[in-house]
Amino acid sequence: MSQPIENLLHENRNFPPAADFVAQANASDPAIYAEADADYEAWWAKWARELHWFEPFGAVCEFEAPNAKWFLGGKLNAAYNCIDRHAEANPDKVAIIWEGEPGDVRHVTYGELKDEVSRLGNALKQLGVQKGDRVCIYLPMVPELPMAMLACARIGAAHTVVFGGFSAESLQERTNDAEAKVIITADGGWRRGKVVPLLQITEEAVSKGCPTVQSVVVLNRAGDYPIPTGSFYHAWSELVASQATDCPCEPMDSEDMLFILYTSGSTGKPKGIVHTTGGYLTQTYATTKLTFDLKPDDIFFCTADCGWVTGHSYITYGPLANGGTVLMYEGAPDTPNKDRFWRLIERHKATILYTAPTAIRTFMKWGEHFPADCDLSSLRLLGSVGEPINPEAWVWYHEHIGHGKCPIVDTWWQTETGAHMVTPLPGITANKPGSATHPFPGIAISILDEQGEGPVVTGPGSETTASGFLVIDRPWPSMTRGIYNDPERFQATYWSKFPGKYFAGDGVAVDDDGFLWLLGRVDDIMLVAGHNISTMEVESALVDHHAVAEAAVIGRTHDLKGQAIAAFVILKSEVTETPALVDEIRRHVAEKIGPIARPDDMYLCGELPKTRSGKIMRRLLRDIAEGRALGDTTTLADPSVVATLKLQYEEKEG
């Protein structure tokens, strides 16, 4: 087959799991891959049966693209699985350890979680929320956020969590798209020493028009902003005070909606991704257990916000379905100091850390003395998610955070996939830095070319080296059931490029050993003089240079070559910018991956445009470089960054 995307980076360092890790691992027998492949329905059904079902399911899977159903006819409740069964067995076990940005700490046991969630569930019912309704949650990272999610699940309402950094317009847009009956918010939350005024923003959204919203519940977190009087706004504390702690779990059909979540918007307008109950819970449960090797005494620190899918699957549903203990943090990683995450790990003895490459590169930029000054000896496993992790960041993470003894799981998945799809298993996989390695057992991936040809066989022992579009072959339990109220967009976005197959939007390569290398989004792939080059590979080579802290690469239109490579580069703070250094960095890329990848333009800048979840928005850089009006900017973390870049760019180009 042809090579739709060149695969230029070569990385051959190898990190097999340590014998003592293997000896205690939840998964250590490579035979599970073959077992799951031989009968993937049986594999997932076995996991599903580890959950509690009020009524057992019949058929395991029914699939006619793009529609899947899993665990047909089964009845269960996500809150029952995440709370009640553990509260009965072990009421005093801590479910959530939480630290606020100002330093306040709370421990919530499974017994307390059950009472709080039940009270809130009853309160929502009192406000008229019924099974099948939607509730919008707009809260800071406090224990009440997962509690609100679980209260919805308990009474059969679907939640849609809106990240607390979003504006009134974004909140309004998501609330209206989801047709939410209630908004749950707080007076505010702490971020970098300041209060983010969530209630004020909610009032703004409501005054702009949220016709489906009948009430707003307001948690008192940050202080003094008064709750408006009248029957529309309700203080959380008053509302729950009078409620009983008995709130039966609604038996939900396996295919009843659990939540809607809007994607992070790296590539365009966010999509309202729908997940249902049985399949989603099964796969988040199984992946938490195997990928993170979660044990009863682990303290699992996932740094994502519950406003993103990572916080849904790996703060709330996966770990709690396993009866685990999660560590949650409210605020910024540099408040009061740049060692905050390491102090959190030290103080609460976290054993597993799950964070994003953008955060790791920021920590590298800040310097290794911050983690070095803290006791990180409790850590035993590290995870990465959100973007491809470049090998330099992987090795830094391994050395300076994991002290060489913690396996790293680089997990590829999406809001749409609900749970891990490509990831190492820490007791089985010998890692190569920068590779997400292999599909999770039971998952089948193809790499197709533009014509939909392939499939390239992936898996240990494959001799083919190829790259192309990442396509998921068989249905999987936690796959999205669609875009809320927009079946056409669902079909067009994911199921039309290769009819009947799920196209993820990402590029991927496979090496001689069958390891998968994610190449970023295919819309970001550049066509330079007839070669398809992934922006991720050039960025990875750039940050490999000792002077470079961060880089974003795009292709801009070029008369002769089709596209020319433009690199936006942030230098490390101690480095001085000189023309010689710029030349040297460009040469470094050419040496690392070949002359074809040498950036034509290099712009040194102070910041890159990122989504609020920390992903680089290359489409906006393309708009800047090609002098176009900027596309959708509502998911941008800091709009001033693109405005400044645009000005600088235009000045430079005249």
Ligand code: ATP
């Ligand atoms: P939108 O779909 O609205 O543009 P988004 O794709 O950023 O937003 P998410 O669902 O949060 O929204 O992100 C999923 C994407 O993140 C994947 O498609 C992939 O591009 C990237 N990604 C996630 N984890 C990894 C990983 N481990 N390696 C490489 N890429 C990853």
Ligand code: MG
């Ligand atoms: Mg996406």
